[in-house]
Amino acid sequence: MTHAMYELPKAELHLHIEGTLEPEMVFALAERNGIEVPFESVDDLRSRLEFTDLQSFLDVYFASSVVLREEQDFYDLAAAYLAKAHGQGLRHVEMFFDPQAHTARGVAIDTVIDGLKRALDDAATEFGITGGLILCFLRDLPVESAFATLEAVASRALAGDIIGVGLDSTEVGYPPELFEQVYARARDLGLHCVAHAGEEGGPEFVEGSLDALKCERIDHGIRSLQSPALVERLRREQVPLTVCPLSTVRLRGVDTMAEHPLPRMLEAGLLVTVNSDDPSYFGGYIGDNYRAVQDTFGFSDEAMAALAMNSVQASFAPAARKAELRTQIAEWVAGRAA
Helix, strand or coil: CCCCCHEEECCEEEEHHHHHHHHHHHHHHHHHHHHCCCCCCHHHHHHHCCCCHHHHHHHHHHHHHHHCHHHHHHHHHHHHHHHHHHHHCCCEEEEEEEEHHHCCCCCCCHHHHHHHHHHHHHHHHCCCCCEEEEEEEEEECCCCHHHHHHHHCHHHHHHHCEEEEEEEEECCCCCHHHHHHHHHHHHHHEEEEEEECCCCCCCHHHHHHCCCCCCCCECCCHHHHHHCCHHHHHHHHHHHHCHHHHHHHHHCCCCCCCCCCCCHHHHHHCEEECCCHHHHHHCHHHHHHHHHHHHHHHHHHHHHHHHHHHHHCCCCCCHHHHHCCCCCCCCHHHHHCC
């Protein structure tokens, strides 16, 4: 019998598509593209998926992503994620991608976007999944690189092929204020703005993302709890936080799921959403994260549905689509109560 959390309709707002690259696909694409990877086998790669911190994860993450070369690779990657996540209740996704990691290897940025967008278009037809692409800048690269990347996609942003920009990779040492002008240009292009903050860095990274970058959502944000004033601001302004429970445990942000601050964040009145981050590396896709939250904290089906409602509210979906998704969630709740 399928667990109820896999049937609950939901949106995913914090998902790095490169982080859905399963070990089997790493080797399949390596063979297809004639690329050598620094792993002996699928089992060898799986054995390296125990991390001590964010950097130890990033080392494996970037070593694996070298197999992504052609448009079809990016299509296959996204199509596999969309099919799997649909089976776990996914109805809308705002998908992160890291173009600088690919252009640095000579892959054209249009190759990346074309493959991912084609997969999203096909998923809309096959599964009814809606969503879009959010281009993330690698914050440990020069700001000039972020500017160049943004200008390279300006026409595609204006055409609606990209819906937003984000900021990811190593947080400490790279405050959001560095990217203030890049984000100003992104807003000029009509793009939504989000950023990773408060995962490794302290509350000041969240504050900087809100003030300097004018972010509409904060990705992770769990360290916001260290600042009562920031918590009150996030509650008052209802700034969405895209929390990734299994990810935080695997990256040693907390030692166990039971120690995750999600319940405290909800008690504080924060607009929290549940997401998978990099599911092939962190032990679970979107439904797996919902299931882990319910199993750990004993949340009712109604409480989990409220989290799904949060994901819809926090999304950049049009109002009509949000209404459809809310109806689907309400129907799920009614079905569970019947």
